[in-house]
Amino acid sequence: MRGFLFIYRMEVCGLNYAIILAAGVGQRMRNGGLPKQFLKLMGKPIIIYTLEKFERCEDINQVVVVCHGGYIDEMQRLIDLYQIRKVSKIVVGGSDRQSSLERGLDGVAELGGQADDIVTIHDGVRPLVSETTIRENIRVAKQYGCAITVRPVTESVVITKTEDIGMSEFKERADTYSMTAPQTFRLGAIQEAYHNLPTMEENGMPLLDAAMVYAQTGQKVHLVKDQGANIKITTPEDFYFLKAILELEENKYIFGL
Numbered sequence: 001m002r003g004f005l006f007i008y009r010m011e012v013c014g015l016n017y018a019i020i021l022a023a024g025v026g027q028r029m030r031n032g033g034l035p036k037q038f039l040k041l042m043g044k045p046i047i048i049y050t051l052e053k054f055e056r057c058e059d060i061n062q063v064v065v066v067c068h069g070g071y072i073d074e075m076q077r078l079i080d081l082y083q084i085r086k087v088s089k090i091v092v093g094g095s096d097r098q099s100s101l102e103r104g105l106d107g108v109a110e111l112g113g114q115a116d117d118i119v120t121i122h123d124g125v126r127p128l129v130s131e132t133t134i135r136e137n138i139r140v141a142k143q144y145g146c147a148i149t150v151r152p153v154t155e156s157v158v159i160t161k162t163e164d165i166g167m168s169e170f171k172e173r174a175d176t177y178s179m180t181a182p183q184t185f186r187l188g189a190i191q192e193a194y195h196n197l198p199t200m201e202e203n204g205m206p207l208l209d210a211a212m213v214y215a216q217t218g219q220k221v222h223l224v225k226d227q228g229a230n231i232k233i234t235t236p237e238d239f240y241f242l243k244a245i246l247e248l249e250e251n252k253y254i255f256g257l
Contacts (some may be wrong), residue, residue: 014117015061016138017187018054018086019104022047022075022124023068023093035068036233037124037154041243042250044082045234047075049127051084051240051248057131059138060120062088064107066100069093101192101210108187115188118142121210122182125233128245135226137184144222148211150177151226180226183211193217 022037031249037047044242054060063084067075069092079089087160092106095098101121108119118141133149139146140147153176160169193213207213231238 016059016118016120017108017111017113018060018063018134018182019101019108019123020047020050020063020065020122020124021093021097021100021104022050022056023066023100024125025068028161034238035071038071038074038078039233039239041239041246042074046076046127046242047124048078048082048084050122050124050129051079051087052082052120053127053129053131054134055084055086056122057134059135060086062086062108062111064089064104064111065124066093066104066107070139097209098200098207098213105187105191105194107192109191113187113195115186115191117187119187119190120182120184120195123232126181127233127242128228129230130228133224133227134182137182140222140224141186143183144220145186145189146211146214146219147224149180149182149224149226149230151180151230152177154197177223179209179211180230180232185210185211185214189219190214193219226250 025035025038038045041049051063051065052166054063063086065075065079065087065088072090072092075090079090088111089106089107090116091103094103105119108117113119118138120137122129137147137149153173156173157171158165158169159171190213193216197207197213197216207216211221231241233239233242
């Protein structure tokens, strides 16, 4: 009877997948060629810190990792070593972020993903994402079909193409956000958005991520406010900032703060 109830719940509620994009080569890190997601902090690779967040999140059922083709074996070794059990598939990334993302979506479909299932897309080098942010993404996407994570801008903003501006170029920071991650969608909707996309530009603006592709179809994008220091590790400075945060968190745990 318990087994029957479990299967019934899965059929009604659907599954929640995560796609972790980890196919970059880290050109801005100046680290001798090792992709930034494999750099170690306190003895553990950055990608593992990220995967552990999704491993611990009870709302996530399965994970697809998109990896650079030359590092598939190393990724699998790390997943086995750190016992990341929710990773069901590793796929080879494409030539850019969008093609890697499409391959990740194909990977979810190959695992049996259905149109009403939820897929959460996250950067492998954003290891500080909170489980609260992941859960809220899934909740909002189930309600509206889409959720993207944003951070309110804390300084005044100027939007201009020139070096000379007028009053109209100043923007109210209370209404301004920067996009972070994850981004979350109903699987069928984001697949359809990519399949029907005529070009990777809209009115001259490059469509750089899944949220922009989704919005290009005329769908509304719903916002989730980011929580915590959910930074993306792109430069050496980011790496040392992450190290400081992890050391702070470890000290809080040790001293019971």
